[in-house]
Amino acid sequence: MSTASDISTAETTESRIWGAAAKLFYDKGYHATTMRDIASEVGIKAGSLYNHFPGKQDILLRISLQTTRELHEGAVARLDGITDIEEAIRAFLQWHVEFHAKNKLASRVADGQLPALSEENRLAVLEMRDAHEQLFRDLLRRGAAELGWTVADERVISFGILTMCTEVDAWFRDDGPLTAEAIGDMYADFVLRGLRGDSS
Amino acid sequence: MSTASDISTAETTESRIWGAAAKLFYDKGYHATTMRDIASEVGIKAGSLYNHFPGKQDILLRISLQTTRELHEGAVARLDGITDIEEAIRAFLQWHVEFHAKNKLASRVADGQLPALSEENRLAVLEMRDAHEQLFRDLLRRGAAELGWTVADERVISFGILTMCTEVDAWFRDDGPLTAEAIGDMYADFVLRGLRGDSS
DNA sequence: GTCTATAGATGGATAGAC
DNA sequence: GTCTATCCATCTATAGAC
Numbered sequence: 001m002s003t004a005s006d007i008s009t010a011e012t013t014e015s016r017i018w019g020a021a022a023k024l025f026y027d028k029g030y031h032a033t034t035m036r037d038i039a040s041e042v043g044i045k046a047g048s049l050y051n052h053f054p055g056k057q058d059i060l061l062r063i064s065l066q067t068t069r070e071l072h073e074g075a076v077a078r079l080d081g082i083t084d085i086e087e088a089i090r091a092f093l094q095w096h097v098e099f100h101a102k103n104k105l106a107s108r109v110a111d112g113q114l115p116a117l118s119e120e121n122r123l124a125v126l127e128m129r130d131a132h133e134q135l136f137r138d139l140l141r142r143g144a145a146e147l148g149w150t151v152a153d154e155r156v157i158s159f160g161i162l163t164m165c166t167e168v169d170a171w172f173r174d175d176g177p178l179t180a181e182a183i184g185d186m187y188a189d190f191v192l193r194g195l196r197g198d199s200s
Numbered sequence: 201m202s203t204a205s206d207i208s209t210a211e212t213t214e215s216r217i218w219g220a221a222a223k224l225f226y227d228k229g230y231h232a233t234t235m236r237d238i239a240s241e242v243g244i245k246a247g248s249l250y251n252h253f254p255g256k257q258d259i260l261l262r263i264s265l266q267t268t269r270e271l272h273e274g275a276v277a278r279l280d281g282i283t284d285i286e287e288a289i290r291a292f293l294q295w296h297v298e299f300h301a302k303n304k305l306a307s308r309v310a311d312g313q314l315p316a317l318s319e320e321n322r323l324a325v326l327e328m329r330d331a332h333e334q335l336f337r338d339l340l341r342r343g344a345a346e347l348g349w350t351v352a353d354e355r356v357i358s359f360g361i362l363t364m365c366t367e368v369d370a371w372f373r374d375d376g377p378l379t380a381e382a383i384g385d386m387y388a389d390f391v392l393r394g395l396r397g398d399s400s
Numbered sequence: 401g402t403c404t405a406t407a408g409a410t411g412g413a414t415a416g417a418c
Numbered sequence: 419g420t421c422t423a424t425c426c427a428t429c430t431a432t433a434g435a436c
Contacts, residue, residue, distance in 0.1 A: 013401085028315055031231030034429060048402060050431070112312075115228055152386040153378065160387060163367040164360035171359060178353065186352040187360060194394035213419085234411060247414080248420055256412070403436075410429080418421075 014052045016042050021059045022105040030060055030109075030116035060113060061121045067106040068125050071099050072132040079135075085143045086192060092136055093191060094184035096165045101180035104169040111166070136162060140195075149195050161191050214252045216242050221259045222305040230260055230309075230316035260313060261321045267306040268325055271299050272332040279335075285343045286392060292336055293391060294384035296365045301380035304369040311366070336362060340395075349395050361391050 020041035024033040035056055039046040053059050078095045082088045100107045111129065114122055137158045143149050151157050165187050172180065220241035224233040235256055239246040253259050278295045282288045300307045311329065314322055337358045344351050351357050365387055372380065 029229060029231060031229060032316065035431085036429080045403060046430085047404080047432080051401060056430070116232065152389065156378065156383060156386055157390060159367065159371060160364035160390070164364045167359065167363040167367075178356065183356055186356055189352065189397075190357060190360070190394040193397050194390040197393050235413080236411080245421060246412085247422080250413070251419060401436105403434100405433085405435105407432075408430090411427085412425105413427105414425080415423085416421100417423105418419105 013042070013044075017049060017052055017059065018063060019105075022063050022109055025060065025063070025109040025113055026105040030056075030113045057118060057121070060109070060116060061124075063106050064110040064113065064117065064121075064125045065128065067103060067110040068128040068132070070103075071096070071107070071110075072128055072135070074099060075132060075135060085139065085146050089139050089143060089192065089195075090188045092139060093161070093165055093188040094181070096136075096162070097168050097184035097187055098180040100166055100169040101172040101183060104172050107166075108169040133158065133162060143195060147196075150197055151195070164191075213242070213244075217249060217252055217259065218263060219305075222263050222309055225260065225263070225309040225313055226305040230256075230313045257318060257321070260309070260316060261325075263306050264310040264313065264317065264321075264325045265328065267303060267310040268328040268332070270303075271296070271307070271310075272328055272335070274299060275332060275335060285339065285346050289339050289343060289392065289395075290388045292339060293361070293365055293388040294381070296336075296362070297368050297384035297387055298380040300366055300369040301372040301383060304372050307366075308369040333358065333362060343395060347396075350397055351395065364391075 017038060021033070021038050024037050024041065028037075035046045035049055038059070039049050042049075049059075053062075075092055075095050078091050079088055082091055110125065114125065117125060137154055140151055140154055140158055144151050144154075165184075168180075168183060172183070217238060221233070221238050224237050224241060228237075235246045235249055238256075238259070239249050242249075249259075253262075275292055275295050278291050279288055282291055310325065314325065317325060337354055340351055340354055340358050343349050344354070365384075368380075368383060372383070
C-alpha cells in the first residue's frame with residue numbers, strides 16, 4: 001500500500017525518478033528542470049528515463065495527480081466518524097497542514113506547477129483539488145449554520161484559510177524547531193478563533 | 201509620480217514591454233515565456249526588445265524589484281501617523297490586500313518567479329520583501345505586548361496571515377463581485393479576531 | 401533495463417541594414 | 419528606434435547497440 005509518507009522513501013527506479021523530479025521541480029520549476037537534471041540526480045542517463053516514463057510532462061502529471069489525490073482522500077478518511085463541526089474543521093486543517101509539511105516537495109509542485117501541465121492534465125488535477133476545497137467549504141457552511149458564525153464570504157475566507165495552511169510547504173523544515181502537528185494546532189486554533197468571531 | 205496603479209497604464213515601449221512580460225510571466229511563468237512571446241504581445245519583433253532591456257532576466261528583475269519596493273514603501277506610508285496597534289494592523293493588511301489585488305500580475309510574478317532570478321538578483325528582491333515582512337512581524341509583536349495577545353509563534357502566524365492576503369493576487373478579478381477594499385476588510389476582521397483570541 | 405549518439409525543434413542574444 | 423537573418427547553445431525525445 002502506498003501512503004503519503006512513502007512518497008520520498010520508495011525504492012524502485014520509477015519512484016526514485018519521481019522523487020528526484022519532485023525535488024527539482026520544487027527548487028527550480030518544471031521548465032527550468034531538464035531531463036538530464038533528473039537523470040543525473042537519479043544516477044542514470046537522460047535516455048534511460050524513457051524506460052520508466054513516456055516523457056517529462058507525464059512525470060509532472062503523475063506527481064501532481066497522485067499527491068492531490070492522497071491529500072483529498074486522506075482528508076475524507078480523517079473526517080470519518082467526526083460529527084462535531086469544530087472538531088471536524090480542526091481535524092481537516094491539521095491533516096491539511098501535516099500533509100503539506102510532510103510532503104512539501106510534491107505538494108508544492110502539485111499546485112505551483114499547474115501552469116506547466118497541458119490543458120487536459122491540468123483539468124484532471126484541478127478536478128481533484130476542487131473536490132478537496134469543496135469539502136472544506138462545506139465544513140465552513142455547516143459551522144455557520146450550526147454555530148451561527150458570520151462568515152463574511154465563504155469563498156474568500158476558505159481560500160484564505162486553505163492558502164495559509166498550504167503555504168507551509170514553502171517553509172517547513174524537518175529539522176526545524178516545530179513539528180508539523182504543532183503548526184497544524186497553531187493554525188487550527190487561530191482559524192477557529194477567527195471563525196467564532198467572539199468580538200468585532 | 202509613479203504609483204502602484206500606474207503599473208499597467210504607462211505608455212512608453214519600455215513600460216509596454218514591462219506589462220506584457222508581467223502578464224506572460226503570470227500566465228505561463230518565466231521559463232515558459234519566450235522573448236518572441238513578449239515581443240509579439242507588444243507588437244514588435246524579438247530583436248527590438250534589446251533596445252529597451254539588456255535581456256530577459258533583466259525584465260523579470262525590474263518587475264520584481266519595482267513591485268516589491270512599491271509594496272513595502274506603500275505600507276510604510278500607510279502606517280504613518282497611526283498609533284493604535286489594531287488600527288495599524290488593519291491598515292497594513294488592507295494595503296497589502298489592495299496592492300496584491302490591484303497589481304495582481306506583477307505581484308504574483310514578484311514572488312512566484314523568485315526561483316527564476318539569478319542568485320544576486322533574487323537576494324536583492326528578498327531583501328526588500330524581508331523588510332516588508334519584518335514590518336508586519338513588528339506590529340504583531342507590539343500587539344502581543346500592548347494588548348496581551350497570545351501569539352503561539354510569531355513567525356508562523358505572520359507567515360500565515362501574509363500568505364492569506366498575498367494569495368489574493370491568484371484569484372482576484374477586476375470584474376468580480378468584490379472590491380479589493382472589501383476583501384481587505386474581510387481579512388483584517390478575520391485576522392484581528394484570531395489575534396485577540398477571546399476564546400480558546 | 402543501461403548506454404551513446406543524434407535527430408529535430410526551439411530559444412536567447414547579436415549583427416547589421418534601414 | 420525598427421526590422422531580418424542567423425549564430426550557437428540547449429532541450430526533448432528517439433534509435434539502436436549492449
